[in-house]
Amino acid sequence: MEVVIPLKSGANLSGHSQQDILNAVQDEYFNRYLDQLGIAPTSANKAQMLKFRPMDDCEVQSMWADDTSSGLASALRIAPPLRHRVGYEDDDEQPLDRAIIAHLYGEADDIPVEPPNVPERTIFPVDLTKMFAEEKRQTQKADVTLAEVRKHKAEYEERIRRRAMAATGGTHAAGSLDSDQQQRFKQELESLKGKYILPFACDRPLQEGSRRTQIAPWPPQGPLDMKLQGDGAELVCEPLSIEIEQIQVQMKSWVQNQLPLELLSSSGRKDPQFLEELRGSLWETEVCQLIGVLAHLLYWLAFSCCRRPEQPRLSQFALQGLVTTAHESWVKLERRHKSSKLGNSLAMPCVLLTLKYGMEVCFESQYPSLFGEKSGEWATRQDLIERINTLLMRLFDPDGTYARFGRRGRGVKGGGTEGD
Incomplete structure (x- = not known):
């Protein structure tokens, strides 16, 4: 984003060092830049911006009002690096200079995004389709009688009883x-x-x-x-x-x-x-x-x-x-x-x-x-x-x-x- 800082007319800067003036411009730049982003210009937020030295690559231009004859500028215009170095405005559609972009941000490596060649699923040597179909048919039988249910329950209880009886014989292996x-x-x-x-x-x-x-x-x-x-x-x-x-x-x-x-x-x-x-x-x-x-x-x-x-x-x-x-x-x-x-x-x-x-x-x-x-x-x-x-x-x-x-x-x- 571009930031314009108005300057006070008739200001006497002779009593200030160049570093003081630069600090004041930088602070005002931070205030206006954060305000455009909708972020509060607190000291902590300014300190975060200062870590990245955002003004180092920006162009600072002087601006004069149309009706003034004064030699002192009425405002400062601070433009981001791409706007200055690539040389295009908002309504222009000039192609970007790849060399300048590489200079500013480094070279980018192409990343392959094609999906890997995944083999088809391996099936066990079991006909799962028939097995699942048979299990489904068995579980969905509508003609299961009460006698069959009682028979299966009795067989289960008898199996448990035989194992319990075998266990009372001490440590005999697999007596049941x-x-x-x-x-x-x-x-x-x-x-x-x-x-x-x-x-x-x-x-x-x-x-x-x-x-x-x-x-x-x-x-x-x-x-x-x-x-x-x-x-x-x-x-x-x-x-x-x-x-x-x-x-x-x-x-x-x-x-x-x-x-x-x-x-x-x-x-x-x-x-x-x-x-x-x-x-x-x-x-x-x-x-x-x-x-x-x-x-x-x-x-x-x-x-x-x-x-x-x-x-x-x-x-x-x-x-x-x-x-x-x-x-x-x-x-x-x-x-x-x-x-x-x-x-x-x-x-x-x-x-x-x-x-x-x-x-x-x-x-x-x-x-x-x-x-x-x-x-x-x-x-x-x-x-x-x-x-x-x-x-x-x-x-x-x-x-x-x-x-x-x-x-x-x-x-x-x-x-x-x-x-x-």
Whole structure:
């Protein structure tokens, strides 16, 4: 904006220094400039303007009234730098001088605004359309009779009763399970111990099928880069793409049919109702959402190094946003489960175990040739599992409290140690 300052006629300036005159002009300029903006010309606002030295690049011109013959100017006209240097008025439409603009404000860099090339969604090897349609058809059946409702209720109560009776026998493993369930749970427990449960998960075979082992602790610091070569690097250039509904379908099946809760804690078996409620909570939406966030975070931390130079990478600000979201979700789960009597020794270790298994499922479904249990390489799967353990240790469990099942649970046994 342009500011005009009237001058008092006949003023005697001989008794004032040049600096005093400049200060007075500058102060009046600030008053009129702020007034045009609708801002009160307070001392604080003037001090803020003074920081940017706005008059340094302005042109100060003298103005005379048309009917005066005096040699003294009647007003001062202070014009902003572009008006003076570019040389256009309000009603002119002359093009701007780019060299002058660059001199005044610096060079500007072009910022690409095209959206990134995002791959199509990856679908699990499950026909979700048919599955959801069947579930919807089952839940909307209008011919459900009262007898069927009573039958399902009786079966549920009988299952709870059998588990309660088995719990009275002391610490017998899975006394309420049939032989097929017991065998399936034992196999799954051995698999989980080898991958995710301390201290067993740190005792790794030297190679697939080897009886010789080595201790491989999870590193508390350092990068999580997982450098792949050839076709493997090309595969992981496509970002992880997965939906919450897909995760929930997989986790519901695993939690209900394979997670060996009854083998993880003898104390929990004495309270079958608690185990039933815990099992139901492990595949709820908030857990599956956290699995999705953690899987995406691990992808960008581990596989950004494999992406080609022209492919975009997630910024540090976006990565920090994923970390913050993950912590907020974890705190909610921790507040919910720690209030129970088995919160620290069973519930939270089960939550952490479920998160780790869910992350593995995400990568196995997206990249089956790399991380599939049958189609992937053993060493590559081990590297991924190592990073899953490390990331969750750094985020949620630096002391390894939830990566093991406490002594009071006395459920996970192996190598002469009970849940140590």
